[in-house]
Amino acid sequence: MAVHSLIPFILFLLAISPSSASNSSSAAIGINYGQVADNLPSPEAVIRLLRPLGVGRVKLYDTDPRVLRAFADTGVEFVVGLPDRLVPKVRDPATALAWVKANLYPHLPRTRIAAVTVGNEVLSGNDSALTQSLLPAMQSVHSALATLGLDRQVAVTTAHSLAVLSTSFPPSAGAFRRDLLPYVTPLLSFLSKTGSPFLINAYPYFAYKADPKRVTLDYVLFQPNQGVVDPGSGLRYDNMLHAQVDAVRAAIAAAGGGKGVDVRVSETGWPSAGDEDEVGATAENARRYNGNLMRMVAEGKGTPMAPGAPLHVYVFALFNENLKPGPASERHYGLFKPDGSPAYHLGVAEAPAGNSTAPTASSGGAGPHSPGASSTGYYSTISSATKMVGSERVSVVVLASMLGLVLRFA
Ligand SMILES: *[C@@H]1O[C@H](CO)[C@@H](O)[C@H](O)[C@H]1NC(C)=O
Ligand SMILES: *[C@@H]1O[C@H](CO)[C@@H](O)[C@H](O)[C@H]1NC(C)=O
Numbered sequence: 466m467a468v469h470s471l472i473p474f475i476l477f478l479l480a481i482s483p484s485s486a487s488n489s490s491s492a493a494i495g496i497n498y499g500q501v502a503d504n505l506p507s508p509e510a511v512i513r514l515l516r517p518l519g520v521g522r523v524k525l526y527d528t529d530p531r532v533l534r535a536f537a538d539t540g541v542e543f544v545v546g547l548p549d550r551l552v553p554k555v556r557d558p559a560t561a562l563a564w565v566k567a568n569l570y571p572h573l574p575r576t577r578i579a580a581v582t583v584g585n586e587v588l589s590g591n592d593s594a595l596t597q598s599l600l601p602a603m604q605s606v607h608s609a610l611a612t613l614g615l616d617r618q619v620a621v622t623t624a625h626s627l628a629v630l631s632t633s634f635p636p637s638a639g640a641f642r643r644d645l646l647p648y649v650t651p652l653l654s655f656l657s658k659t660g661s662p663f664l665i666n667a668y669p670y671f672a673y674k675a676d677p678k679r680v681t682l683d684y685v686l687f688q689p690n691q692g693v694v695d696p697g698s699g700l701r702y703d704n705m706l707h708a709q710v711d712a713v714r715a716a717i718a719a720a721g722g723g724k725g726v727d728v729r730v731s732e733t734g735w736p737s738a739g740d741e742d743e744v745g746a747t748a749e750n751a752r753r754y755n756g757n758l759m760r761m762v763a764e765g766k767g768t769p770m771a772p773g774a775p776l777h778v779y780v781f782a783l784f785n786e787n788l789k790p791g792p793a794s795e796r797h798y799g800l801f802k803p804d805g806s807p808a809y810h811l812g813v814a815e816a817p818a819g820n821s822t823a824p825t826a827s828s829g830g831a832g833p834h835s836p837g838a839s840s841t842g843y844y845s846t847i848s849s850a851t852k853m854v855g856s857e858r859v860s861v862v863v864l865a866s867m868l869g870l871v872l873r874f875a
């Protein structure tokens with residue numbers, strides 16, 4: 466594509482950016498700030514890294530006070546996590562109140578905390594004690610927030626693995642595991658009553674890795690392809706992530722209780738490297754997946770079942786995390802290496818993370834659990850186009866717009 470043919474597109478992006486900036490609930494890319502590593506830069510350095518990208522939403526797996534303090538007055542919106550091991554404890558309302566007072570209250574309102582996830586992928590973990598504690602714990606945390614007058618500011622939810630579904634294809638046949646329904650249905654009622662979203666961690670990568678002969682790469686990487694028609698709904702799907710999200714929507718409708726509950730993607734991503742037997746874990750595929758994903762989110766695209774509702778997505782993850790157990794891919798989901806350099810060339814503005822690489826104690830953290838535009842040139846073409854325009858500032862604006870991001874720092 467000729468460079469100048471991109472100029473109208475750039476202007477289009479410039480034109481749409483103010484609307485995303487003024488609406489905090491509109492689509493914007495978020496990022497998972499996992500810290501299962503001993504070599505990550507300081508939170509202050511992370512702010513400098515995220516600033517040129519304009520990332521407006523960050524998800525943490527805990528309530529790391531160093532991070533929450535550092536992001537005060539940045540406007541960045543946080544989802545924070547209450548770790549699994551505390552879930553049974555915060556069933557007790559007094560313990561929940563103490564937790565909220567100690568971990569959230571001191572940071573509000575200077576750090577924006579929009580939601581707490583109570584546990585991560587609890588239901589698919591098959592720990593029955595934990596499963597039984599989940600909703601009572603969420604209720605106690607919600608009551609604690611209400612006691613402090615914070616329940617309208619801070620939503621209470623939990624993140625699920627796609628393994629909570631027994632059927633995910635075709636999307637219209639999406640259904641929760643029958644054994645989980647006694648937990649899922651009341652949980653959905655809670656989310657509906659409190660106006661909180663249903664969060665799903667969805668990794669088309671796992672489907673591809675498990676069956677690379679039948680799952681087509683273009684379909685999982687948001688590349689142009691024929692797509693597949695859902696015989697139940699007649700809707701055409703041209704990427705797997707949308708199909709997975711709509712399977713969750715169908716499952717919620719079938720379970721009942723989830724009236725008006727928004728479905729959001731709390732994790733998705735693609736590893737840039739893996740073990741020899743991990744088909745598809747390459748920098749090229751990661752670049753396509755994450756690049757196309759970010760563009761789709763920036764465009765405010767919804768899924769076929771809900772085309773008018775921009776899909777909220779948190780990319781997994783900010784950094785490659787060196788202490789994650791499991792296959793090599795687990796340590797290669799980052800957009801960035803710990804030194805702040807890009808894990809692969811996304812073509813976006815690359816700011817050094819700075820030099821304060823104080824080691825971070827490993828804390829919290831989850832990530833992928835296997836349940837199951839001609840993009841290569843896309844960013845590089847855009848960046849050469851902006852070079853032609855000749856102003857670094859313009860390129861930052863363009864990139865921020867592309868990522869659907871809020872220019873809070875410019
Ligand atoms: C913000 O965006 C959401 C979702 O697109 C929409 O429902 C809402 O009306 C918007 N609010 C404003 C103030 O524009
Ligand atoms: C939990 O149980 C389901 C259904 O029996 C099974 O498919 C799944 O692999 C189990 N998950 C874990 C993490 O053990």
Ligand SMILES: *[C@@H]1O[C@H](CO)[C@@H](O)[C@H](O)[C@H]1NC(C)=O
Binds near residue numbers: 817819820
């Ligand atoms: C970081 O600090 C070290 C030691 O002070 C210095 O040698 C190096 O050049 C610095 N790197 C950057 C990117 O500033």
